[in-house]
Amino acid sequence: MDGIIERNNQLIVDRIREGAPFLIDVVPAKEKIKEFNERKLLLHAGPPIQFDDMTGPMQGACIGASIFEGWAETEQEALALLRGGAVDFMPCHHVNAVGPMGGITSGSMPIFVVHNRLTDNEAYCTMNEGIGNVLRFGAYSEEVITRLKWMRDVLGPALSKAVREIEGGMNLNVLIAKAITMGDEFHMRNMASTLVFLKEISPYLMAVPMDNQDRKDVIQFIANAEQFFLNIVMASGKAVLDGAREIQEGTIVTAMCRNGKEFGIRISGMGDQWFTAPVNIPKGLYFTGYSQEDANGDIGDSAIMEAYGLGGMAMVASPGLARFVGAGGYKEAREISEKMSEIVTAQNPNFPIPSWDFQGTGLGIDARKVVETGIEPLINTGIAHKEAGLPQIGAGQARAPLACFEKAMEAYAAKQNAHS
Amino acid sequence: MDGIIERNNQLIVDRIREGAPFLIDVVPAKEKIKEFNERKLLLHAGPPIQFDDMTGPMQGACIGASIFEGWAETEQEALALLRGGAVDFMPCHHVNAVGPMGGITSGSMPIFVVHNRLTDNEAYCTMNEGIGNVLRFGAYSEEVITRLKWMRDVLGPALSKAVREIEGGMNLNVLIAKAITMGDEFHMRNMASTLVFLKEISPYLMAVPMDNQDRKDVIQFIANAEQFFLNIVMASGKAVLDGAREIQEGTIVTAMCRNGKEFGIRISGMGDQWFTAPVNIPKGLYFTGYSQEDANGDIGDSAIMEAYGLGGMAMVASPGLARFVGAGGYKEAREISEKMSEIVTAQNPNFPIPSWDFQGTGLGIDARKVVETGIEPLINTGIAHKEAGLPQIGAGQARAPLACFEKAMEAYAAKQNAHS
Numbered sequence: 001m002d003g004i005i006e007r008n009n010q011l012i013v014d015r016i017r018e019g020a021p022f023l024i025d026v027v028p029a030k031e032k033i034k035e036f037n038e039r040k041l042l043l044h045a046g047p048p049i050q051f052d053d054m055t056g057p058m059q060g061a062c063i064g065a066s067i068f069e070g071w072a073e074t075e076q077e078a079l080a081l082l083r084g085g086a087v088d089f090m091p092c093h094h095v096n097a098v099g100p101m102g103g104i105t106s107g108s109m110p111i112f113v114v115h116n117r118l119t120d121n122e123a124y125c126t127m128n129e130g131i132g133n134v135l136r137f138g139a140y141s142e143e144v145i146t147r148l149k150w151m152r153d154v155l156g157p158a159l160s161k162a163v164r165e166i167e168g169g170m171n172l173n174v175l176i177a178k179a180i181t182m183g184d185e186f187h188m189r190n191m192a193s194t195l196v197f198l199k200e201i202s203p204y205l206m207a208v209p210m211d212n213q214d215r216k217d218v219i220q221f222i223a224n225a226e227q228f229f230l231n232i233v234m235a236s237g238k239a240v241l242d243g244a245r246e247i248q249e250g251t252i253v254t255a256m257c258r259n260g261k262e263f264g265i266r267i268s269g270m271g272d273q274w275f276t277a278p279v280n281i282p283k284g285l286y287f288t289g290y291s292q293e294d295a296n297g298d299i300g301d302s303a304i305m306e307a308y309g310l311g312g313m314a315m316v317a318s319p320g321l322a323r324f325v326g327a328g329g330y331k332e333a334r335e336i337s338e339k340m341s342e343i344v345t346a347q348n349p350n351f352p353i354p355s356w357d358f359q360g361t362g363l364g365i366d367a368r369k370v371v372e373t374g375i376e377p378l379i380n381t382g383i384a385h386k387e388a389g390l391p392q393i394g395a396g397q398a399r400a401p402l403a404c405f406e407k408a409m410e411a412y413a414a415k416q417n418a419h420s
Numbered sequence: 421m422d423g424i425i426e427r428n429n430q431l432i433v434d435r436i437r438e439g440a441p442f443l444i445d446v447v448p449a450k451e452k453i454k455e456f457n458e459r460k461l462l463l464h465a466g467p468p469i470q471f472d473d474m475t476g477p478m479q480g481a482c483i484g485a486s487i488f489e490g491w492a493e494t495e496q497e498a499l500a501l502l503r504g505g506a507v508d509f510m511p512c513h514h515v516n517a518v519g520p521m522g523g524i525t526s527g528s529m530p531i532f533v534v535h536n537r538l539t540d541n542e543a544y545c546t547m548n549e550g551i552g553n554v555l556r557f558g559a560y561s562e563e564v565i566t567r568l569k570w571m572r573d574v575l576g577p578a579l580s581k582a583v584r585e586i587e588g589g590m591n592l593n594v595l596i597a598k599a600i601t602m603g604d605e606f607h608m609r610n611m612a613s614t615l616v617f618l619k620e621i622s623p624y625l626m627a628v629p630m631d632n633q634d635r636k637d638v639i640q641f642i643a644n645a646e647q648f649f650l651n652i653v654m655a656s657g658k659a660v661l662d663g664a665r666e667i668q669e670g671t672i673v674t675a676m677c678r679n680g681k682e683f684g685i686r687i688s689g690m691g692d693q694w695f696t697a698p699v700n701i702p703k704g705l706y707f708t709g710y711s712q713e714d715a716n717g718d719i720g721d722s723a724i725m726e727a728y729g730l731g732g733m734a735m736v737a738s739p740g741l742a743r744f745v746g747a748g749g750y751k752e753a754r755e756i757s758e759k760m761s762e763i764v765t766a767q768n769p770n771f772p773i774p775s776w777d778f779q780g781t782g783l784g785i786d787a788r789k790v791v792e793t794g795i796e797p798l799i800n801t802g803i804a805h806k807e808a809g810l811p812q813i814g815a816g817q818a819r820a821p822l823a824c825f826e827k828a829m830e831a832y833a834a835k836q837n838a839h840s
Contacts, residue, residue: 181740182602182612183774192602195615199643202622206636216626223619320601320774329777354603354740355775357749 005368008250012268013345013364015247016308019240020117022169023232026160028152029111032124033095036107040071040081043092045103045301046259047274050089051082055260055296057138060388061102062087064140068148069106075140093255094272097124098238098301100230101136101384102260109148110156114235115169119243125235127151127159130225136300137384137392150217158218162204170200172236173350176310179229180351180361185318186233187302187311188325188380188395193229198222234301237308244268251412252345253365256303256377256400260296260384265307265404267367269412277403282383284326284396296384298398303379309348309362312378312397313340317353317361325380325396330355336378337362343369343377367412370405425788428670432688433765433784435667436728439660440537442589443652446580448572449531452544453515456527460491460501463512465523465721466679467694470509471502475680475716477558480808481522482507484560488568489526495560513675514692517544518658518721520650521556521804522680529568530576534655535589539663545655547571547579550645556720557804557812570637578638582624590620592656593770596730599649600771600781605738606653607722607731608745608800608815613649618642654721657728664688671832672765673785676723676797676820680716680804685727685824687787689832697823702803704746704816716804718818723799729768729782732798732817733760737773737781745800745816750775756798757782763789763797787832790825 030036033043042065044058051062063078066087072078081087092099099105111124129147133139163170175196182192198219205215222228238255245254248271255266264274279298286292305311315322316337319330327333334355340362341347347360365377376399383394450456453463462485464478471482483498486507492498501507512519519525531544549567553559583590595616602612618639625635642648658675665674668691675686684694699718706712725731735742736757739750747753754775760782761767767780785797796819803814 178611191598192612192615195612195619198622199615199618202618203636203640203643206632206639212626216623219626220623223623318774319777323774323778330775331777354738354743355750357739357751358743 005250008247008269009252009345009364009366011247012244012250012252015118015244016240016363017348017350018118019243021114021172021236021239022117023112023163023172024115024169025113026110026156026163027113028107028156029105029109029124030107032111032113032122033097035090035095040087041090041107042087043090043095043097043099043103043105044259045092045099045101045299046257047262047264047276048091049259049261053261055299056386056388057296057299057384058102058104058260060138060140061104061135063388064135064144065104065106067140068145069108092301093257096122096238096242098234098304099126100234100302101300101382102138103301104135108152110152112232112235114172114232114239116239116243119246121239121243123235123239123242125231127155128225128228128231130221131392133391137382137390138388139391140389154214155218155221158205158208158210158214159201161208162201165204165207172232175200176233177351180317181354183318183320185311185314185321185380186230187305188382189318189321190229190233191226193233194222194226197229197232230302234304237304241304241307251367251409253307253367256307257301258298258303260299263298263401263404265400265408267408267412269415270408273411275404275408275411277401280398280401282381282396282398284383284394285324286383286394290385290393294385294393296386298379298381299384300381302381303400306377306379307365309344312380313337313362314353316356319355321380327397339375340378342373343375367405367408370402371409374402376400376402425670428667428689429672429765429784429786431667432664432670432672435538435664436660436783437768437770438538439663441534441592441656441659442537443532443583443592444535444589445533446530446576446583447533448527448576449525449529449544450527452531452533452542453517455510455515460507461510461527462507463510463515463517463519463523463525464679465512465519465521465719466677467682467684467696468511469679469681473681475719476806476808477716477719477804478522478524478680480558480560481524481555483808484555484564485524485526487560488565489528512721513677516542516658516662518654518724519546520654520722521720521802522558523721524555528572530572532652532655534592534652534659536659536663539666541659541663543655543658543662545651547575548645548648548651550641551812553811557802557810558808559811560809574634575638575641578625578628578630578634579621581628582621585624585627592652595620596653597771600737601774603738603740605731605734605741605800606650607725608802609738609741610649610653611646613653614642614646617649617652650722654724657724661724661727671787671829673727673787676727677721678718678723680719683718683821683824685820685828687828687832689835690828693831695824695828695831697821700818700821702801702816702818704803704814705744706803706814710805710813714805714813716806718799718801719804720801722801723820726797726799727785729764732800733757733782734773736776739775741800747817759795760798762793763795787825787828790822791829794822796820796822
């Protein structure tokens with residue numbers, strides 16, 4: 001039994017390692033996700049949830065998206081619409097997408113399109129809005145809506161034209177490998193990868209026929225958004241893990257996500273099924289004036305990074321971040337990654353970490369090992385205020401709840417028994 | 421006696437720590453260095469040397485510079501000129517400048533202008549040419565000359581206009597602090613700092629009135645030149661150390677440089693005087709087809725980085741580079757920096773290294789401590805072929821010879837005795 005699981009897990013892990021994600025386009029979400037054209041629809045982070053059950057920041061983002069889409073002009077109008085059942089909700093994950101924090105995605109928002117050449121599948125993610133008052137943390141002021149419209153009208157089309165000029169698309173494995181030598185763990189720190197992305201895209205942006213002031217604004221926007229690459233690498237992780245989970249066997253974690261109330265995981269052997277448990281409140285450092293009492297529950301699809309072996313799993317790559325999320329210094333960062341090594345299947349030779357003597361990032365969290373050792377994957381994360389309408393209040397870490405993995409293993413055991 | 425030296429050294433070190441280098445302009449060298457207007461002059465790396473004594477790569481660069489300046493049309497014409505005494509030579513260091521490898525600088529080459537606000541002095545360095553066939557390693561083919569002309573006619577003027585638009589200039593301490601968290605040690609690895617520079621300058625470049633194809637070429641050139649920031653940070657180190665060495669007391673190393681034959685150092689208490697000893701041959705890794713037998717002696721003003729506490733002194737910041745220069749993994753990189761801590765005066769809190777638990781870079785190499793411990797500063801370096809006309813053949817490390825420090829300490833002791 002264990003031998004068969006081992007072999008199946010190896011197949012999954014091979015596919016993750018060999019995954020070949022390329023950024024090939026930027027388009028309005030509705031061009032790729034046909035469901036947007038059929039009804040008023042918003043995608044959200046995490047496993048399925050309805051509006052009334054959502055936490056503050058996700059509800060705030062729904063208000064903002066409704067105003068952005070022109071469905072409502074005021075908060076009150078938007079709330080009436082959202083509470084009245086006029087808008088459908090669906091997890092990003094159900095339509096090949098991922099979304100950070102609230103993950104709220106509407107049809108007119110531009111999305112990155114990442115193609116996995118190994119398995120010929122695509123994954124999508126919205127564009128990073130920068131920091132401060134942003135929709136993903138639940139803010140929906142005029143500033144937020146104005147920025148979203150600029151992203152729709154200027155940033156998205158410009159990047160679309162630039163990306164389409166890159167022959168074969170932008171090779172994201174190369175970019176990740178480069179930036180992991182520069183202190184990024186790709187969840188809470190994407191400073192280097194954003195710079196590498198800017199470097200790679202700039203010459204193409206120069207050649208896009210467009211207003212020179214717009215071109216300057218686009219360059220400046222990316223230059224200022226230190227987490228700009230997060231959304232691209234999230235789509236990259238999603239494309240690679242979705243390619244791997246076409247093989248519906250074994251116990252490899254193929255997704256981790258949170259909707260603010262429930263943490264959900266998928267494992268390879270159980271296909272599309274979610275295994276959920278209540279989220280934890282992240283522990284970490286809070287911006288002045290805020291404390292853990294203000295914090296929303298763990299939220300966002302960005303835990304795809306940890307499922308992909310990055311983020312908290314790769315803490316040793318990013319000792320500069322460790323302090324910022326309250327995880328100590330280099331020694332503690334290394335200890336975290338070494339602890340996480342106990343629950344993964346292999347190391348990824350494509351992403352060697354210099355500050356870890358060139359050991360590769362973790363490859364394939366094994367739900368069996370999580371249950372056996374009781375070691376819960378560590379997620380690096382931004383912290384949202386529990387009320388709607390506010391910006392980020394801190395950064396820290398949260399654990400993926402053990403119960404998700406126990407439920408997944410029970411279900412997989414039951415499935416195996418049913419087949420034998 | 422030692423107490424007085426301690427106090428004086430502390431003054432120097434305070435000035436290094438408080439140095440405030442800003443990139444304020446890019447101009448042709450002759451605009452800042454008046455000696456170029458008086459006669460045919462070439463600046464070179466290291467302590468004083470004449471043409472016939474130079475090693476191959478420096479002679480090759482002289483040939484290239486002569487052709488670039490229009491003094492000669494062929495290698496033969498250039499050699500006749502150079503051997504015939506028609507061209508004067510002077511160390512970069514004697515006119516507030518530094519130059520990597522051969523360091524050959526002629527009047528029409530654009531230079532970065534770095535202003536140290538603390539002490540109101542300037543320092544200069546040419547612009548990085550990228551890799552491959554480049555003048556600094558002694559190549560002088562048509563490709564090299566064509567690139568230098570493009571740098572003179574397009575790159576230099578574009579960056580000049582862009583830099584002048586930055587209010588107050590570009591704060592280089594901020595840039596260094598950022599990039600040291602991204603794996604740069606600033607001598608052999610400037611990948612992150614070059615990206616941060618590109619990020620900072622790009623929006624200004626967008627606003628420069630210029631041909632769009634030229635703008636694209638400029639962006640692409642910087643994006644491709646992973647060591648582009650080296651020349652800027654060299655000028656930064658020079659500006660800071662020159663500001664500090666206005667105080668002519670104590671035993672702090674204020675410059676280290678090599679002309680391919682002699683390694684030269686200056687210490688604070690001995691002003692402009694050079695203390696020299698024969699250079700070592702760098703040890704390291706060679707590109708395919710080359711070995712240590714082909715290597716030129718240690719060469720270049722870039723050892724200003726180590727005098728500034730970066731480069732080999734800050735090896736722990738750059739475990740990704742350690743392997744490339746043959747220095748092992750993270751543990752060995754950390755051991756190097758810890759060893760180097762024994763010969764410096766303090767740590768620089770402005771440049772904390774995350775992979776070293778946020779300890780700062782070394783501040784103020786103390787020639788006394790070098791002599792007492794016998795620990796020679798470790799220099800990270802590119803390796804030139806000993807023959808003229810060839811590109812880089814490897815990367816490695818070389819030691820600053822102990823004899824330089826012994827001579828400097830003897831001279832300082834003699835000066836102190838003469839005054840007492």
